[in-house]
Amino acid sequence: MQNSDIDAGMTPPPLMPKVERQRLHDTVVEHIRRFIVEGVLEPGKKLNERELCETLGISRTPLREALKVLAAEGLIDIEPNRGASVSKMSEAEIRETFELMSGLEAFSGELAAERMTAAELTEIKALHYAMLACRTQNDLAGYYSRNQAIHDKINEAARNSALRQTYVAVNRRLQALRFRSNFQTPKWDRAIHDHDEMLKALEARDGKRLSTILRQHLLDKRDAVLQIQSREDAAAGKLKA
Incomplete structure (x- = not known):
């Protein structure tokens, strides 16, 4: 593999629109x-x-x-x-950052259940059903964008600017890993189940329940990512041997 080249199979689709000069x-x-x-x-x-x-x-x-x-x-x-x-995060960085994010997500959920408006809940429901449609089509990119929009809107609905600032900064480092956590179908389906439960907790305005679900949801993603990385490192080690 040449360090100066993007892998041949990983090049973005040729039909991707060119960047407009505006913005x-x-x-x-x-x-x-x-x-x-x-x-x-x-x-x-x-x-x-x-x-x-x-x-x-x-x-x-x-x-x-x-x-x-x-x-x-x-x-x-x-x-x-x-x-x-x-950037490539070490195993320790992955573990610690997911642990931090699990706490941020849990706190977001607890506050959002109390402070979310009816309109915001309706918007999250629409995103949830659109996300499920992407899952049936095996559209991981479409699924992920809606999944992240749901988490983001829960954080916004918490209405805590300090929490928001920290959440955005930490989440940017984890987005690629959160995407990868759904590469295995059982993990993907488990995430769908978690989102079903999140929606129920939001509808019931049950902040404690939502907080618990979100915390475990992120820790499960941590474990899935570490498992994937462990297998990839082992495979890379065999290739070098």
């Missing part, structure tokens, strides 16, 4: 973040600026500006004279 900076950041979340750019992968510029239809200046933003978010590592690569 160029934010759009480039969003595109690259999505590449990382969905595994188009894998953890540890060295980024090829020329190929990314061609894929997005941009020059190197906005690309480098976007990479600085993603580096500040902890998604990209930039080393002098070596360029940028996708």
Whole structure:
């Protein structure tokens, strides 16, 4: 594998629309973040600026500006004279960050159950059913985007700005791993079950119940991610042997 190239099977679809000049900076950041979340750019992968510029239809200046933003978010590592690569979390970082997120999600749920408006609950229900439709179509990307929207709206409904700021920062580092946690069908179906229970708790305004579900939901994702990483590390070790 050449460090300067994006793997041939992992290149974004050729029909992906080029980035519009309006809101160029934010759009480039969003595109690259999505590449990382969905595994188009894998953890540890060295980024090829020329190929990314061609894929997005941009020059190197906005690309480098976007990479600085993603580096500040902890998604990209930039080393002098070596360029940028996708950050790869250690096992300890994964374990500790998921533990932190489980607490943030649990607190969000407890507050949201008390403070959420009827309109917000209706919106979450709509996202839930759209998410289920994606599951029946085996559309992991569509499922994940709606899944994350649900978690995000629960956090917003907590109406705690300090919690919101911390949640967004921590969650950005975990999004790619949360996406990967659904690679196995049983894990995916377990997540669906959890979301069914979350919705019931929200409808009942049962903050304690929702808090418990969300905490365990995130810890289950932690365990799924660590299991996947352990298998991949073992396979990589056999290849090197």
